[in-house]
Amino acid sequence: MNAQPFTFAGQHILSVNQFNREAIEYVFHIANQMRPYALREKRTEVLRGAILGNLFFEPSTRTRVSFGTAFNLLGGEVRETVGMSNSALAKGESLYDTARVLSGYSDIIAMRHPQAGSVAEFATGSRVPVLNGGDGANEHPTQALLDLFTIEKECQAHGSTIDGLHIAMIGDLKYGRTVHSLCKLLSLYNNIHFTLIAPKELSMPTGILDTITQAGHKLTITEEFSGSLDADICYQTRVQEERFTSQDEADKFRGKFRLDQQIYTKHFQSKTVIMHPLPRDSRAEANELDNDLNLHPNLAIFRQTDNGVLVRMALFALTLGVETIMQQHERPVLWQTPTKSIL
Amino acid sequence: MNAQPFTFAGQHILSVNQFNREAIEYVFHIANQMRPYALREKRTEVLRGAILGNLFFEPSTRTRVSFGTAFNLLGGEVRETVGMSNSALAKGESLYDTARVLSGYSDIIAMRHPQAGSVAEFATGSRVPVLNGGDGANEHPTQALLDLFTIEKECQAHGSTIDGLHIAMIGDLKYGRTVHSLCKLLSLYNNIHFTLIAPKELSMPTGILDTITQAGHKLTITEEFSGSLDADICYQTRVQEERFTSQDEADKFRGKFRLDQQIYTKHFQSKTVIMHPLPRDSRAEANELDNDLNLHPNLAIFRQTDNGVLVRMALFALTLGVETIMQQHERPVLWQTPTKSIL
Amino acid sequence: MNAQPFTFAGQHILSVNQFNREAIEYVFHIANQMRPYALREKRTEVLRGAILGNLFFEPSTRTRVSFGTAFNLLGGEVRETVGMSNSALAKGESLYDTARVLSGYSDIIAMRHPQAGSVAEFATGSRVPVLNGGDGANEHPTQALLDLFTIEKECQAHGSTIDGLHIAMIGDLKYGRTVHSLCKLLSLYNNIHFTLIAPKELSMPTGILDTITQAGHKLTITEEFSGSLDADICYQTRVQEERFTSQDEADKFRGKFRLDQQIYTKHFQSKTVIMHPLPRDSRAEANELDNDLNLHPNLAIFRQTDNGVLVRMALFALTLGVETIMQQHERPVLWQTPTKSIL
Helix, strand or coil, X not given: CCCCCCCCCCCXXXXXXXXXXXXXXXXXXXXXXXXXXXXXXXXXXXXXXXXXEEEECCCXXXXXXXXXXXXXXXXXXXXXXXXXXXXXXXXXXXXXXXXXXXXXXXXXXXXXXXCCCHHHHHHHHCCCCEEEEEXXXXXCHHHHHHHHHHHHHHHHHCCCCCCCCEEEEECCCCCCXXXXXXXXXXXXXXXXXXXXXXXXXXXXXXXXHHHHHHCCCEEEEECXXXXXXXXXXXXXXXXXXXXXXXXXXXXXXXXXXXXXXXHHHHHCCCCCXXXXXXXXXXXXCCCCECHHHCCCCCEXXXXXXXXXXXXXXXXXXXXXXXXXXXXHHEXXXXXCCCXXXXX | CCCCCCXXXXXXXXXXXHCCHHHHHHHHHHHHXXXXXXXXXXXXXXXXXXXXXXXXXXXXXXXXXXXXXXXXXXXXXXXXXXXXXXXXXXXXXXXXXXXXXXXXXXXXEEEEECCCCHHHHHHHHCCCCEEXXXXXXXXXXXXHHHHHHHHHHHHHHCCCCCCCCEEEEECCCCCCHHHHHXXXXXXXXXXXXXXXXXXXXXXXXXXXXXXXXXXXXXXXXXXXXXXXXXXXXXXXXXXXXXXXXXXXXXXXXXXXXXXXXXXXXXXXXXXXXEECCCCCCCCCCCCCECHHHCCCCCECHHHHHHHHHHHHHHHHHHHCCCCCCHHHHEECCCCCCCCCCCC | CCCCCCCCCCCXXXXXXXXXXXXXXXXXXXXXXXXXXXXXXXXXXCCCCCEEEEEECCCCHXXXXXXXXXXXXXXXXXXXXXXXXXXXXXXXXXXXXXXHHHCCCCCEEEEEECCCCHHHHHHHHCCCCEEEEEECCCCCHHHHHHHHHHHHHHHHHCCCCCCCCEEEXXXXXXXXXXXXXXXXXXXXXXXXXXXXXCCHHHCCCHHHHHHHHHCCCEEEEECCCCCCCCCCEEEECCCCHHHCCCHHHHHCCCCCCCECHHHHHHHCCCCCEEECCCCCCCCCCCCCECHHHCXXXXXXXXXXXXXXXXXXXXXXXXXXXXCCCXXXXXXXXXXXXXXXXXX
């Protein structure tokens, strides 16, 4: 009777390690059903009256607004907290207490916090499901899922699949948690070829390399671009200044692996899709992904952020157990909407 | 025809001094009706389209979110302002002007401000009802009401009533505005026994002591725990560092009246309910209420914050005059909710 | 078939230069229809499910809340961002990228930013309509429109029209962008008499003077009050300290053109309506508009801010193309509302 392979209802979403391939495919199946709502072809009010506690103890405009918008698109309300300097945490309150109290104020919580492990600790005190919106250098599972979802969409558009994918990851592979999590998720698929391009000082941690090789995937490691890469995806990253001990240290690597129209043409093929977790640093001294590629049809960076809304909508619907009844609560959109050509 | 003992509609809620026993009982009567909405057994949309101006010129995450959530739970929308550094008040605007302008942007206002008397001053310029969410060292009436509401619930669970209550108040009784207001409210009842345990430097102001004794209640004042206390309620407080002139001054008293499992067992009885206005300071140097009591069934601290939502919902419904029509606008809850066992 | 003189649907509102007289009159026609919703005689849910991205990279409590409230009053939801210190813009993200990403999170955007030209630049990357909520010293078109709308309402109440108006503008006419924009809009009407009263150092820019004279209006420039002014409107301004290079520089002019009951009686007529863009600086050293005029029936300053909600509602309805169907989605107001006598 019940064809659902999983019940996410009531669960916390804390880590990509919670997901196997079947679970991911179910999330993406639901995410695809969110498209007409995000495109404003129609609305759903399935979560009308529900309250999201959007707790960004570490500020992050795009992730915060993406979660909030995803919840609004399902009909729910959002109560928001930004920053930590004035919170009770600064007065010595434990994460357990904060969780016990704030989980009484909402039906579900999305949370970002600068400290690794903090969201999981918070979740132990929460009486409602908690979605990890990033806990320091540790995890950012919704970003990893939206990246993988984007890869699947881009592959489909090119007539291919994630199985058999060749992905090049470029830049800061040491501190970039998004590439770490993405490697873990991709390792659940078949016959992936990872080409990792990074200076020695910013190379991928061995734990991730082990995950890749133990799953039987192909691994190519290099310190610079050379020749033509047969990659389906080129995943470019930002050198995260804020994770370095000094600006000097960070500046040594900023601008080292720039991608612009000329380099793209030289080293990649016309099929290669360009991704980036955003924000990209467009200042002259960094500029890791040049604006001269902005109109390139294979530039998927804004499709990534748009897909993020779909994936977060799916996770809300799943953890609140409404993924099968969204259609029953649809309403028309009354206002005139622009053609959002990108999504 | 009209059985309502009071009309709160259109009134400001600025001080506990506005309430007599009959008024309190009516607020609590309405607060009890909010329980099924807070427990998500059903929803009400009685305030759909109404706008709360949630003005926290002094930040306070839990009080701010509690007000906002309470309004959302009645179906309303929330427009929020946090902090004061960038507001017009910093550019020399009077509270009167701020009130005239901002009261044109909402149907009701909840306001916190660091300065004593500011909320009442604001209210004189406001064209909509104002609920005091705390004005410096002065008043925080919704906290006092939720404390009293919790005491009533806890008494009921133990087969007793507020009349005849024995309450022990511990710690910083000088600067803790919550205990001041709670004493005033309890003084409206019959035969209360107040046991006040505090160092001389942090003792209860004489004005409050006068209120208690003039109302004919029993008063025991001591500087330390001793023997076994026959208290129904043990109300523990945080030493509010921020109200002292120096950290040294504050540190002298932090950690002086710790309550943990051992002290509780030694000085209290198995019936004694533990309360605390929260946040509690869980750092080693303070730790006024130890985590080893977290699972104790008589620890009511999280029931207090949950009850705060009910009381604030009641005050919104009353001041907007919808307390008798909430049931007519009920809707089902469509999502799966966890069992919120605490409330 | 379609009697609408304009289609604003899908357009950005960036500058007063976009408006001719016919366009203004259509905006005001729609703004007038918003009055019963703002007065809470009834509600409309025409924008139910729509999301406003309220992006205040430069904080401004009243403008931000006014936009948010206007959107709520039409039934929509608001996702808000305040300040810039933690945003991706601070990490080197271009306004184009920010716009591409954030426009995927909402149906329409209201934006304030400290840098002149930034909102227009942002709009080039946005996939949804953008309303300029102030870009530094450049433009603040919704303020200019609400000022003009107020002038029209006040004229109507006195049996006159904007055509033939005599307006006195007083104080800081150099840095006050509101008076600049208002002059441009008034210049679209007939036979306006502008009396500009300002110290030489704070006089109206020549570009604005040219606009006025080229349109054939009457211009009187003076450095101080003298005699009795036959003005319909006295538009007072605040000396904007934050635009001066030093506090000393600003202080030289603060308090120079105070208006109080005595000065008003001496220099103006009983018909003269007093306006001010607010906030007014009520500190003793400034006090450009004294509180002794607070109850004067011709003090229109709070009618201005109330009218701002109507004008912003109109602009939202127009840019989202719902201005003709608002009445079809009306609902009753269930709560008790105070008589908002001002509006």
